[in-house]
Amino acid sequence: MKEIAILLDSTCNMTKELMERFDVDYFRMGVSVGEEEHEASLTWEDYTPHQFYDIMRSGTRVFTIQVQDHTYRDRFVKLVQEGRDVLYIACSGALSASVKAASKVADEVMKEYPDSKIVVVDSLCAGMGQGLMGIKASEMRSEGKSIEEIRDYLEANKLKFNQWATVGDLNYLKRAGRIKASKAFFGNLFGVKPIIISDIKGNNFAYKKVKGRKAALQELVDSAKNSFVDGYISIDHGDCEADALELKRMLEEAGVKAKEIFIVPLGPILGATCGPDTVAIYHFGSEVTILGE
Amino acid sequence: MDSLTLDGALFNQLLNYAYQDLAAHYEAINDLNVFPVPDGDTGTNMKMTFNNGLKNIKESENIGDIADNLARGMLFGARGNSGVLTSQYFKGLADGLKGKKEVTVSEFAEAMVQGYKTAYSATVDPTEGTILTVAREGIENVKKSIVSGKTTFAQLFAMVVDAMKISLDNTPNLLPVLKESGVIDSGGKGLLTIFEGILKYLNGEEITGYDEEDTHSLPTSSVDFSAFNENSVLDYGYCTEFLLQLLTSKIDVEKFDIQSFIAYLQEHGNSIVCFQTGTIVKVHIHTKKPYEVIEFAQRYGEFVAFKMENMALQHNEVLHKEEEKAKVRKNVSIISIAQGDGIIELFKELGSDIVLNGGTTMNTSTAEMIDAFKFANSDEIILLPNETNIIMAAKQAAELFKGSRVRVIETKTIPEGYNALSMLMGGDESADDAYNDMLEASQAVISCFVTKASRDTTLNGVKVKKGYYIESVDGKLVGCNENREEAILEMLSKVEDIENREVMFAFYGQMVSEEDAEHAISRVNEAFPQLETGLIEGKQDVYDFLIGIN
Numbered sequence: 001m002k003e004i005a006i007l008l009d010s011t012c013n014m015t016k017e018l019m020e021r022f023d024v025d026y027f028r029m030g031v032s033v034g035e036e037e038h039e040a041s042l043t044w045e046d047y048t049p050h051q052f053y054d055i056m057r058s059g060t061r062v063f064t065i066q067v068q069d070h071t072y073r074d075r076f077v078k079l080v081q082e083g084r085d086v087l088y089i090a091c092s093g094a095l096s097a098s099v100k101a102a103s104k105v106a107d108e109v110m111k112e113y114p115d116s117k118i119v120v121v122d123s124l125c126a127g128m129g130q131g132l133m134g135i136k137a138s139e140m141r142s143e144g145k146s147i148e149e150i151r152d153y154l155e156a157n158k159l160k161f162n163q164w165a166t167v168g169d170l171n172y173l174k175r176a177g178r179i180k181a182s183k184a185f186f187g188n189l190f191g192v193k194p195i196i197i198s199d200i201k202g203n204n205f206a207y208k209k210v211k212g213r214k215a216a217l218q219e220l221v222d223s224a225k226n227s228f229v230d231g232y233i234s235i236d237h238g239d240c241e242a243d244a245l246e247l248k249r250m251l252e253e254a255g256v257k258a259k260e261i262f263i264v265p266l267g268p269i270l271g272a273t274c275g276p277d278t279v280a281i282y283h284f285g286s287e288v289t290i291l292g293e
Numbered sequence: 294m295d296s297l298t299l300d301g302a303l304f305n306q307l308l309n310y311a312y313q314d315l316a317a318h319y320e321a322i323n324d325l326n327v328f329p330v331p332d333g334d335t336g337t338n339m340k341m342t343f344n345n346g347l348k349n350i351k352e353s354e355n356i357g358d359i360a361d362n363l364a365r366g367m368l369f370g371a372r373g374n375s376g377v378l379t380s381q382y383f384k385g386l387a388d389g390l391k392g393k394k395e396v397t398v399s400e401f402a403e404a405m406v407q408g409y410k411t412a413y414s415a416t417v418d419p420t421e422g423t424i425l426t427v428a429r430e431g432i433e434n435v436k437k438s439i440v441s442g443k444t445t446f447a448q449l450f451a452m453v454v455d456a457m458k459i460s461l462d463n464t465p466n467l468l469p470v471l472k473e474s475g476v477i478d479s480g481g482k483g484l485l486t487i488f489e490g491i492l493k494y495l496n497g498e499e500i501t502g503y504d505e506e507d508t509h510s511l512p513t514s515s516v517d518f519s520a521f522n523e524n525s526v527l528d529y530g531y532c533t534e535f536l537l538q539l540l541t542s543k544i545d546v547e548k549f550d551i552q553s554f555i556a557y558l559q560e561h562g563n564s565i566v567c568f569q570t571g572t573i574v575k576v577h578i579h580t581k582k583p584y585e586v587i588e589f590a591q592r593y594g595e596f597v598a599f600k601m602e603n604m605a606l607q608h609n610e611v612l613h614k615e616e617e618k619a620k621v622r623k624n625v626s627i628i629s630i631a632q633g634d635g636i637i638e639l640f641k642e643l644g645s646d647i648v649l650n651g652g653t654t655m656n657t658s659t660a661e662m663i664d665a666f667k668f669a670n671s672d673e674i675i676l677l678p679n680e681t682n683i684i685m686a687a688k689q690a691a692e693l694f695k696g697s698r699v700r701v702i703e704t705k706t707i708p709e710g711y712n713a714l715s716m717l718m719g720g721d722e723s724a725d726d727a728y729n730d731m732l733e734a735s736q737a738v739i740s741c742f743v744t745k746a747s748r749d750t751t752l753n754g755v756k757v758k759k760g761y762y763i764e765s766v767d768g769k770l771v772g773c774n775e776n777r778e779e780a781i782l783e784m785l786s787k788v789e790d791i792e793n794r795e796v797m798f799a800f801y802g803q804m805v806s807e808e809d810a811e812h813a814i815s816r817v818n819e820a821f822p823q824l825e826t827g828l829i830e831g832k833q834d835v836y837d838f839l840i841g842i843n
């Protein structure tokens with residue numbers, strides 16, 4: 001059996017430490033900030049998370065750029081030539097073109113290298129939901145599971161990687177347009193915080209409103225507690241570490257027994273879409289059944 | 294004129310006098326206002342409620358019929374809490390007189406007992422020192438003096454008037470808030486005035502100070518012409534509605550192109566509703582230059598009906614406009630009541646299907662709400678009154694209307710209504726979910742306002758000076774300040790647990806400039822940095838700032 005390379009992309013929010021620990025890597029999307037273009041790096045070479053989010057807070061718009069086809073190709077070819085199978089767990093196909101683009105490239109590469117295996121999985125998620133799928137894949141790899149077994153597991157269980165998120169300011173989501181909710185939902189609202197899940201089609205769906213940040217944090221914890229099954233929990237935050245730490249404390253106080261709770265910065269791609277002060281809890285839990293209209 | 298019995302014809306006369314007396318004195322009753330804010334005026338409300346009752350009366354010899362028609366008209370025309378209680382009083386009275394051609398003094402007295410009992414039972418938590426007390430003591434303290442077959446109606450009403458006066462003078466002793474502001478209860482005064490009018494007729498006295506024109510021309514929704522005076526600017530334009538008969542002498546009627554007709558209208562106004570039935574075109578448009586539209590329309594035909602109103606004076610415009618929409622039975626409709634163009638627009642945007650124009654200065658009547666229910670054409674209706682003095686009328690409307698299941702969320706203020714509406718998910722939730730979410734949200738907000746005091750008074754230990762800004766938190770006066778900004782800051786500092794609140798939103802009224810409003814909010818941001826603040830151009834009257842805190 002060939003060695004398996006596990007790849008994710010910039011929306012997965014995994015830190016350098018986590019990627020090293022679980023031996024995974026990622027495809028870099030891009031962001032344009034003002035006139036400049038940067039790699040959507042999860043290792044934050046060009047600026048710190050705080051600097052990045054302060055740029056957004058100052059009103060500069062950040063746009064996202066998808067992974068280039070040749071980037072997929074070069075990486076796939078390199079790994080295949082090294083004699084490895086490739087598992088790419090991509091950002092939800094409902095949010096990004098990654099799955100489509102990578103699948104096409106993967107098919108081409110597999111034709112060129114007939115005994116190669118490149119598996120693209122649509123995570124139907126993003127953030128550390130996607131990241132936790134990568135970690136799960138890594139653990140299965142360590143257990144000696146084949147790439148097909150890992151793929152089948154992920155396909156069968158991907159809706160169990162739950163997201164409970166809220167944002168600081170609805171306007172970022174509104175502008176980015178990467179969320180499902182009615183027009184009225186985004187009316188002239190003050191202090192209203194949406195609770196955003198990843199629905200069965202992998203869309204971000206604001207399925208509930210609460211008034212005020214505190215109520216929103218409580219709602220995230222309550223939802224996570226109700227759904228949590230086992231394993232790791234991740235709290236991803238857009239430069240609001242205090243809230244992330246508070247969520248961790250609340251989860252522990254609520255008696256949620258995670259194997260470990262990670263606190264990670266929300267990467268540049270999700271940051272550009274959701275804005276500063278977004279905070280999300282990800283964990284393995286009950287299967288999502290909600291479809292946003 | 295004196296009599297031992299009372300029949301329909303005479304009762305009708307008495308009621309007309311009662312109304313005239315009320316119409317002659319309603320302004321004095323309006324002035325008996327505890328809060329130094331020109332709000333939901335009791336005198337106006339009672340007068341309009343009573344007038345609606347009178348208009349519903351059909352000539353009859355039977356006192357039972359007259360009372361029934363009166364009560365029915367009043368129930369539907371009820372406006373404001375005092376109007377609702379008055380309508381309930383007369384409903385009870387009508388129940389007591391039911392089926393009778395004429396009644397004796399004792400019988401009428403019994404009906405009056407039934408009247409006040411019905412009014413009491415209409416309130417969840419009857420307060421003494423109000424119209425209820427006056428209604429009760431006005432007959433209970435008289436009953437024992439009635440001698441069957443001896444006491445005449447003139448004597449009965451003379452005793453009732455005396456008893457009511459004593460009762461009314463005592464209201465400040467029962468209701469501390471009256472004592473503190475040095476007034477007697479306004480609703481009680483209104484009821485007394487009704488019986489004084491009756492007595493005046495029986496004693497052959499004239500009613501003075503009453504404007505004859507007022508009786509017959511009074512529309513159900515009265516128009517306050519003072520809203521447009523010599524200093525006014527035409528902000529809103531004219532609501533112009535007409536039916537245009539297309540004429541073959543002017544155009545080829547067959548080839549009339551309604552789309553290009555509408556396109557013209559769109560360049561000359563807004564809120565356009567325009568459709569064609571056969572050779573008649575119906576047009577509704579808001580325009581500042583109606584002559585352009587009229588001139589244009591006349592190129593195609595002539596008017597068969599025409600109506601034009603200055604929108605600064607227009608009430609329930611919103612309803613008129615909505616009436617034109619196609620009617621499809623809906624599952625749920627949300628109806629709210631609000632005043633101020635900015636607030637009305639916002640409420641619609643948030644998901645209110647109908648926003649009735651009404652509020653503090655013009656309390657929406659039961660009938661207007663029922664019209665809206667009919668128009669909504671929904672299985673379920675959720676109504677947000679957004680004003681304390683409209684809640685009773687709203688509940689009465691919900692009870693009277695049978696075409697839908699109507700639930701009232703008892704929102705007392707605009708901030709409560711806003712908070713409730715902001716929880717709507719955008720239409721795909723069930724009526725129960727919408728109701729529960731809105732109810733919960735409406736109860737979570739603290740409502741405050743700042744406005745100019747309309748007179749000197751002392752209330753809740755606060756000395757109020759006319760022209761200064763009064764500060765109210767959850768319906769309680771907490772301060773008074775010469776400076777509006779300072780008033781806002783002082784008021785916020787008095788909100789319980791303010792340092793742990795997260796959200797503050799403010800609607801600024803038409804008397805506040807955008808600049809001033811923004812400056813005030815920047816001061817709030819400095820003083821309370823943890824508050825997420827939002828500013829909305831409400832364009833409401835009366836209140837400089839309506840503020841909600843979560």
